[in-house]
Amino acid sequence: xxxxxxxxxxxxxxxxxxxxxxxxxxxxxxxxxxxxxxxxxxxxxxxxxxxxxxxxxxxxxxxxxxxxxxxxxxxxxxxxxxxxxxxxxxxxxxxxxxxxxxxxxxxxxxxxxxxxxxxxxxxxxxxxxxxxxxxxxxxxxxxxxxxxxxxxxxxxxxxxxxxxxxxxxxxxxxxxxxxxxxxxxxxxxxxxxxxxxxxxxxxxxxxxxxxxxxxxxxxxxxxxxxxxxxxxxxxxxxxxxxxxxxxxxxxxxxxxxxxxxxxxxxxxxxxxxxxxxxxxxxxxxxxxxxxxxxxxxxxxxxxxxxxxxxxxxxxxxxxxxxxxxxxxxxxxxxxxxxxxxxxxxxxxxxxxxxxxxxxxxxxxxxxxxxxxxxxxxxxxxxxxxxxxxxxxxxxxxxxxxxxxxxxx
Numbered sequence: 001x002x003x004x005x006x007x008x009x010x011x012x013x014x015x016x017x018x019x020x021x022x023x024x025x026x027x028x029x030x031x032x033x034x035x036x037x038x039x040x041x042x043x044x045x046x047x048x049x050x051x052x053x054x055x056x057x058x059x060x061x062x063x064x065x066x067x068x069x070x071x072x073x074x075x076x077x078x079x080x081x082x083x084x085x086x087x088x089x090x091x092x093x094x095x096x097x098x099x100x101x102x103x104x105x106x107x108x109x110x111x112x113x114x115x116x117x118x119x120x121x122x123x124x125x126x127x128x129x130x131x132x133x134x135x136x137x138x139x140x141x142x143x144x145x146x147x148x149x150x151x152x153x154x155x156x157x158x159x160x161x162x163x164x165x166x167x168x169x170x171x172x173x174x175x176x177x178x179x180x181x182x183x184x185x186x187x188x189x190x191x192x193x194x195x196x197x198x199x200x201x202x203x204x205x206x207x208x209x210x211x212x213x214x215x216x217x218x219x220x221x222x223x224x225x226x227x228x229x230x231x232x233x234x235x236x237x238x239x240x241x242x243x244x245x246x247x248x249x250x251x252x253x254x255x256x257x258x259x260x261x262x263x264x265x266x267x268x269x270x271x272x273x274x275x276x277x278x279x280x281x282x283x284x285x286x287x288x289x290x291x292x293x294x295x296x297x298x299x300x301x302x303x304x305x306x307x308x309x310x311x312x313x314x315x316x317x318x319x320x321x322x323x324x325x326x327x328x329x330x331x332x333x334x335x336x337x338x339x340x341x342x343x344x345x346x347x348x349x350x351x352x353x354x355x356x357x358x359x360x361x362x363x364x365x366x367x368x369x370x371x372x373x374x375x376x377x378x379x380x381x382x383x384x385x386x387x388x389x390x391x392x393x394x395x396x397x398x399x400x401x402x403x404x405x406x407x408x
Contacts, residue, residue, distance in 0.1 A: 023049035023317035025310035031056040031297075032066045033081025036235075037259050038128055038333035039295070042081065045318025052310050060234065063089075063180065070095040075300040078311040083295050085360050087116070087124055089367050092405075096298040098122060102312040109320055114336050116296055118362075126296035127319040128333040130255050131357060132188060133290060133348030134280055139273035140167060140248040148275070152189070152218055152282040152289060155249055159225040162248055172225035173241050173250030177234040182381070183373035184291075188251070189215035191358050192282040192289025203365045203407040205398050207373075208391040216380055216387040218282055223381060231378060245270050251280070254352075255295070258331050258345035278351025290352055291360040294336070365407045372397040 029046060033039045035058045043056040057065075057077075066080040067089055080090060090096045098121040103110065107125075116124040134155075136148055144162055149155040155172065162171040175181040190197070195211030198204060223230050227241060235256055241247045243266045252260070254276075261271045279290035297315045299308050321339040324330045334346045342350065360366075372394045380390035402408040 023314060025049045025052040025054075025313050027052045027304065027306040027310040028078065029054040029307070029311045029314045030077050031058075031079045031081060031311075031315070032062050032069055032077040033058050033297075034062050034295075035059055036253075036255050038255055038335075039081055041323065041329050041332060042127065042297070042315065042318045045320075045323060046314040049310075049314045049317055052314075054314055060236065066090070067093060067095065070300045070302065073302040074304070074307075075302040078300050078303050078307050079297050079315060080300075081295065081297045082124065083130070083293050083360075084116075084362050085293070085366065085370065087296075087298065088362060088364055090298060091118065091123060092364055092367075095301055096123060097301040097308065099125065099299060099312065102299065102309065106309070106313050106316060109316060109338070111336070111338060114296070116294070124296040124298050125315070125319075126294040126336050128255065128295045128335050129349055129353070130253055130293040130295060130334070131290050131349045131352035132184075132251050132253050132279060133257070133352055134277040135242065135250050135252040135257050135260065135348075136275050136277065137248040137270070137273040138275040139269060140171070143167060148277045149249070149280060150277075151280050151284075152192075152222065155280060156221055156225070159222075159249060163225065168246060168248055170225055170227050170246065171248040172222055173233070173238045173247035173252075174222060174226055174230060175233060175235045175238045175252070176219075176223065176226065176230045176381070177237070178231045178378045179374040180370065181234050181374075182231070182377055183370045185219060185251070186215055186373050186377060187360070187370070188289045188291060189218055189282060191291065192280075192285055192287060194283075194285060194287065197361060197366065197369055198363070203363075203402055205369065205395040207369075208388065208395050212391045213387045214283060216377070216390065220381060231381060243270060251290075254346065254349035255333050257348060258333065258343075276345070276348045278348055278355060279357060288352060288355050288357045290357050292352060292357045293360055295333075365402055365405070368401040368405065368407070369394075369398050372401065 047054045069076040100122050114126045115122045146158045159171050162168050193211040193214050199206045245267050257276050261274045279288035282289040299311050324339045331343045331345050334349045376393040379385045
């Protein structure tokens with residue numbers, strides 16, 4: 001996958017930024033996407049264009065509305081900002097268009113490794129890399145005499161030390177909110193244990209296995225050191241716990257970690273103690289219990305050619321090399337843009353790539369598995385059923401959805 005090759009090759013070339021002309025468009029642009037700082041920068045950059053109406057809906061609920069918002073004719077949204085997981089649903093439903101012609105006409109500032117090619121066609125333009133990795137409080141670890149954990153087993157040991165010494169009652173944070181977030185934490189842990197979601201070469205589920213059980217058991221053990229309301233904590237709530245000084249160890253997105261302590265009101269000891277490291281392993285394995293990601297943008301199929309061109313031009317303008325001259329913007333992400341000079345905040349994502357972290361599976365049926373995991377794992381996490389039963393429920397839910405979609 002391009003992400004791994006890109007990072008291992010040091011693909012963020014250190015080239016000088018190039019000036020570009022003002023952005024002029026002649027039709028509407030409407031963007032839907034997530035709400036973290038790097039994507040907010042992309043949305044603001046597109047809005048700089050004149051000649052057409054540019055609007056955006058950046059929300060944590062983007063995956064609940066982007067497909068429906070692109071299925072109309074004309075589509076409500078002319079672009080969805082997606083990742084290597086969420087693009088699959090849009091391709092499956094045929095709501096985004098190939099970009100090859102637009103790249104040829106307007107994409108001269110884009111790098112080849114930004115062009116996401118599926119079945120020989122450019123379907124998205126990537127602008128940043130991402131991964132989940134360790135974020136910790138170095139001052140708290142120094143206080144208990146511990147090194148930053150390199151495995152989840154070590155994280156449990158350090159968490160116990162912090163609790164036993166009365167420093168924090170719930171020192172572990174995690175985006176374990178029921179639904180997408182909980183499923184993603186399972187995916188990370190499952191792949192760290194060497195699990196594979198599907199039987200080789202098929203869409204048949206393969207998670208009710210020893211790796212699946214071990215993944216759930218480790219997640220349950222970690223949750224014992226989390227806020228009791230952990231099943232309501234997405235990335236925003238988990239970061240809030242860290243900012244408040246309630247958390248000393250957590251698995252967090254690189255795109256969030258870069259600006260984690262910049263919010264108003266963060267205590268100075270939290271700012272000074274902030275530190276990041278690479279992703280952790282689990283079960284004695286060498287593969288990190290994490291996944292590699294890219295974020296990028298698409299162009300809707302059910303819009304006019306003028307709207308498609310305007311959308312492409314505006315979003316290409318938003319990720320032009322010149323934006324990296326702004327120091328604040330340059331630290332918001334591991335940008336896949338000419339001129340990106342890696343910052344200390346990129347350390348965790350680069351470490352994930354260098355450790356051969358597995359990219360999130362870009363399979364047409366992976367979204368169905370992710371949904372089934374998010375819906376069926378909460379009973380286990382609440383102690384209401386066994387790991388084996390939870391995984392059996394996941395497979396049953398997935399099989400029903402996969403048959404309905406024709407994958408099985």
